[in-house]
Amino acid sequence: MNKAEEATPGEAGPALVAVDAPTRIDPDLDFIRAIGDQAGDSFKLCFQCGTCSATCELSPETDPFPRKEMAWAAWGRKDRLLSDVDVWLCHQCNDCSTHCPRGGRPGDVLAAVRMECVEHYAFPRFLGRWVARPVYLPLLLAIPAVLLAAALLARDGIAEALGFTPNVGERIIFSYSRTFPHWLVNGFFFFFSFLASIAVVVGVVRFWRALKAGDRQRGSPPPVKSVPASILSAVRAAFTHERFAKCTTARTRYVSHLAVFFGFLALSVVALWVITCRINPLIPDGFVYPFDFWSPWKILANLGGLAILFGGAVMLSDRVRSGRPGGGSRYADWSLLALLLLVVLTGLLTETLHYLRLEPHRHATYFSHLAFVFALLMYLPYSKFAHMVYRITAMVYAEHIGRDLPRPPGGEPARPPAGDPEATEEESS
Amino acid sequence: MSANETPDGGRRRPVVALLVVAILFPLAWSVVARVFAQGGRDPDTLPVDPPPGTAACVEEKSTMRFRHMDLLKEMRIDAVRDGNRGAVDPVTGKRTDITFSECARCHASREQFCDRCHRAVNLEPDCFGCHFYPP
Incomplete structure (x- = not known):
């Protein structure tokens, strides 16, 4: 905020004013404390040697991270960190934390900053706070259970009022659609997914604007790539996991994240397919959920679930194993991993109990499965799962501004190219 | 990147x-x-519908087509193992016997109703090794 105030007087050359005027720093003590709570106080040991930036495989040549972020964290520069695209280009390989001569943990600090970021841009903000604090966990798990139970209690009344009749015989069909009809599950999840997607869009727009505003304030060079082209590059990078592949210290992250990523993608595709069953011409009429065991869709779903179990087990063992090089684990890490594993385990258990024809049990586990799915998807904008959208946004932004391209030297912040004031003007308008 | x-x-x-x-x-x-x-x-491989006007089946057509095997298995356990060979509907007072004879009242031909569809999907259920379907 200091910079903004300083920058306003000189409309003609805001960048020069911002850079050259002496800057008074008002450290945000709460922010320093919050980072310290999550990442440990090791960032206060930093003496700015830059070993972290030098060892990082992902850091660009110009203005590399995470040295500057360590300074900002120690100074409580919340404004800089929350509008810093580099924080999200970090994939927490922990090469920096391993090599820090002072025992600092830049990898953990950036992870903590990312969660601060998620909470800061959350909409509505109170949900960001709830998901970030362990005290609210029982409440957050009770919400889906109560909502789902209420929906089930109201089921028959709604069905009668709207004239929904089950199209299957009660006696022989061993499906779930008696207890959890398609219209109920679809309507329930559509409604809350819609709310969650609003939260995602608001959060991403806030984040993107903050990135833009930060760069404009510092008079950074104009974008080098169109947004659609940047999206393509970023999505390609996310699919290939090429940034994870560069990690040296945390090698297993490439494998575990790849497995979880594609497992989740497979499950999402199957879920989207099956919810269209009433209108999908490629699903035969009279289709009764679940799919047969040997249906390609069912095979894909089972493989996806197993892939997440495998990847999640690797992640869990990495986090539990003592003496793991680098990263510590915070509440945000544990809760997301636990939730992901619970979703898959209850899903596979429901399937098993279904094949065993265990009548009340399969419905009870399906209920808990749906509640966990709700928690995973509806709290996505506020949990660590939000990295899905924020990191992609940051990767798009990095492509957009050409973050990886060599830029004119001059340290931080980057100056606009000399003799090209037009471009800066255009960008800031 | x-x-x-x-x-x-x-x-x-x-x-x-x-x-x-x-x-x-x-x-x-x-x-x-x-x-x-x-x-x-091939329409010749589909089961032949009973003539119009016959009584409704115990379940809907789509249900019967996809899951009749489950129903038959359940009824076999009811009838052969538990000795429950029929039930009287408490509301209508109508008695329903658990037997293939009930099916055969509408689906008169086993060849037209069961076998040709099973043949078309290359299925050889062993129901009729023990059980009798009235011709």
């Missing part, structure tokens, strides 16, 4: 391509299955 900076990106690409193909496979399969189902369905 460009791909060619990855030291062994060339080796990892096929893995990702394979995973994407695996995820898209069921979709392709569904399309192909649909195309072939439309082109290749």
Whole structure:
């Protein structure tokens, strides 16, 4: 905020004013404390040697991270960190934390900053706070259970009022659609997914604007790539996991994240397919959920679930194993991993109990499965799962501004190219 | 962030391509299955519907088509193992016997109703090794 105030007087050359005027720093003590709570106080040991930036495989040549972020964290520069695209280009390989001569943990600090970021841009903000604090966990798990139970209690009344009749015989069909009809599950999840997607869009727009505003304030060079082209590059990078592949210290992250990523993608595709069953011409009429065991869709779903179990087990063992090089684990890490594993385990258990024809049990586990799915998807904008959208946004932004391209030297912040004031003007308008 | 900076990106690409193909496979399969189902369905292999005016079946047609085997299994356990060979509906007072004779009242021909569809899908259920379907 200091910079903004300083920058306003000189409309003609805001960048020069911002850079050259002496800057008074008002450290945000709460922010320093919050980072310290999550990442440990090791960032206060930093003496700015830059070993972290030098060892990082992902850091660009110009203005590399995470040295500057360590300074900002120690100074409580919340404004800089929350509008810093580099924080999200970090994939927490922990090469920096391993090599820090002072025992600092830049990898953990950036992870903590990312969660601060998620909470800061959350909409509505109170949900960001709830998901970030362990005290609210029982409440957050009770919400889906109560909502789902209420929906089930109201089921028959709604069905009668709207004239929904089950199209299957009660006696022989061993499906779930008696207890959890398609219209109920679809309507329930559509409604809350819609709310969650609003939260995602608001959060991403806030984040993107903050990135833009930060760069404009510092008079950074104009974008080098169109947004659609940047999206393509970023999505390609996310699919290939090429940034994870560069990690040296945390090698297993490439494998575990790849497995979880594609497992989740497979499950999402199957879920989207099956919810269209009433209108999908490629699903035969009279289709009764679940799919047969040997249906390609069912095979894909089972493989996806197993892939997440495998990847999640690797992640869990990495986090539990003592003496793991680098990263510590915070509440945000544990809760997301636990939730992901619970979703898959209850899903596979429901399937098993279904094949065993265990009548009340399969419905009870399906209920808990749906509640966990709700928690995973509806709290996505506020949990660590939000990295899905924020990191992609940051990767798009990095492509957009050409973050990886060599830029004119001059340290931080980057100056606009000399003799090209037009471009800066255009960008800031 | 460009791909060619990855030291062994060339080796990892096929893995990702394979995973994407695996995820898209069921979709392709569904399309192909649909195309072939439309082109290749032979009406002579479908079960023959009972004449109009006969009583309603115990379940809806689509349900019976997909899950009649489950019903038959359940009824077999009821009748043969538990000795429950019929029930009186408490509301209508109508008695329903658990026997193939009930089916045969509307679906008179086993050949037309059961066998040709089973043959068409290359299925040899062993029901009729023990159980009698009235001709």
